[in-house]
Amino acid sequence: MTSRVVEDLLRGLAPQVLGTLVRRHGQFDACEDAVQEALLAAATQWPEQGVPDRPHAWLLTVATRRLTDGWRSESARRAREDAVVALEAAAPPGTPAGPEDDDTLRLLFLCCHPALSGPSQVALTLRAVGGLTTAEIAAAFLVPEATMAQRISRGKQRIRSAGAHFSMPPPAELGARLAAVRQVLYLVFNEGYTASAGESLQRTDLTAEAVRLARELHRLTPDEGESAGLLALMLLTDARRAARADASGALVPLAEQDRSRWDRSMIDEGVALVSAALTRHPPGPYLVQATIAAVHDEAARAQDTDWPQIVALYRVLARVEPNPMVTLNRAVAVAMAEGPDAGLDVLDTLRSDDRMTAHHRWHAVRGHLLEMAGARDEARAAYREAARLTTSLPERRYLESRAAGAGS
Template structure:
């Protein structure tokens, strides 16, 4: 049986090999995808080749050469010298360089691309997901996702981006975008914005894999370590987050015996190490908050004063309405629901979050804490109407029903 997760981990290396040899990221990426399709058709019948990587490199190279031969004469003249079919059984640059994942991540997060295009291209070029898989993950038609990926590749080509890490100054500037893309991929997998499933495990697993690669290749960066720690500490709760009917189980009600203790231990170690080195960034602070939650044996003994202190620092370092929303919950736990509700009143004027079901559901939760059950029930019902996630809708409706 073929381990397709292992095959996907070969994609950055195979794609890197082709781009270094032939150039033309867009054409090489298409060729790698065609080689993966061919592998899916042939390997279950013919068996796994002795070297899956070499097989993919060879087949993708031949697909690339076939594409060149079928192109217009102008393109054929430009590329014929660079694109030749390798001899049968030959390996092309058989030794992996070890840095292709990072190079591809930076390339897919080129500033010429929009954030949705950066995420889609990262999942395909680095994660090895098919266009159909990415389209399903984001609940759009495959043709729409294909167009988005195609436009992204053309923009990279038009920008003249080569297959190499950007210069140090540009690399430092773009690293923040790279981390954000990995973070957004994880968030979409951990709590899907719409659809019938709460979790899309293929996206969370891919985000953690990419964060590991970043940490391996940039081990001294505190925010990279912080992001990996945050993803591990958050994903550790995944098995406890859904009820038998698929609806969301809030953190305070989760069966903590289902949490992944190995992931928690690894995440805590990363947080402890990176916080001791400084400077402190938003991913490190979020990871520290997640660690406080995960280290509490029960919800009742959660160290809310420490969480509030961390959110206060986070709001100073990276102010945004979502951080303020989360801080309001911590304020309510420490100083009472009235104090938390006062913070939410100020958020209501922020158009970045005022229409979100999250603001309404948090307000309902704090109103429930304040024993204003009628207002809380109405809030949960309104939040249920606003969300596009079926599991979240069921959870919110259940909370409303509990209040009579």
């Protein structure tokens, strides 16, 4: 079996094993270290010796041994080993948690503990739940690997210092924790759908895990409109995945995609979630974004898109969650509905925001709108600046090709 196949298998198993270990023994930081050692052992042995018949049980056994080795001392050895034996007898290592008792979701709530900062919540979730390496997370955050390693280590220490338990939060904390969980899942999905750096346009392992966890979150919180909205947004967005790249892996923009390749079952499910949620809940940020995605997905052709409705929805989104990215997307919608000059007027309201003008998307959108307006020289310069700023190689190649096309 190739190393890549083993890597993909381990990434899926890692959060399951970690969740089981934390549920049994507590001490998230020690368990996470033990699981990392077990993953390293598997990555070394399995490509040569083959994957064991019960890979989950193998990883859990090795991680448990690493954990108990770390705990063992003259004063506590016998008591701890007796406890481990009793726990193993109660829950055999070859029996992962079922869908009705998903340790991964509890692990997600633990990683989103309020003692952690937002960036630490995301980093720890990507490591423990998403299965990314520290180097991959560092690349996603555009920071040195050593910096990210320290952030993850501090996050684990804060969880331990806070005395956090491996359980669902109490009702009084559920609302705030749910908001953090949804934000982290949204960021994990986005990192999978449009990888922020590297050769690949997307990482289907991350999008699949984000969708799976969003489904579980919706199942556990059926009266939360935003949980339904988040799941719908992921489904309606991921439905386009097969059409986002051509045979060479080059990015294909939404307007040029072959819509027959969109996943109709995912679209139908997403639209049904949006329709049901809108009849029962006020529009929150994820539900509004899902509604926008549904309008896009229901258009048989790009020219059939109801842009005035999308502009109206972005105005609603700007009220419920105002932020520069909403304004950026609204600029595109306004340009499509009212013309490029109107879109550029909206975009220019962000010109004084240094964060946005340092982001490749601002320049990419500006290039697109300038090209629509016939200002080819300015469009070419904007595309080139966007290409310079992005860390995604597929996006860079696409932007460079747009710059070349704008100059012709």
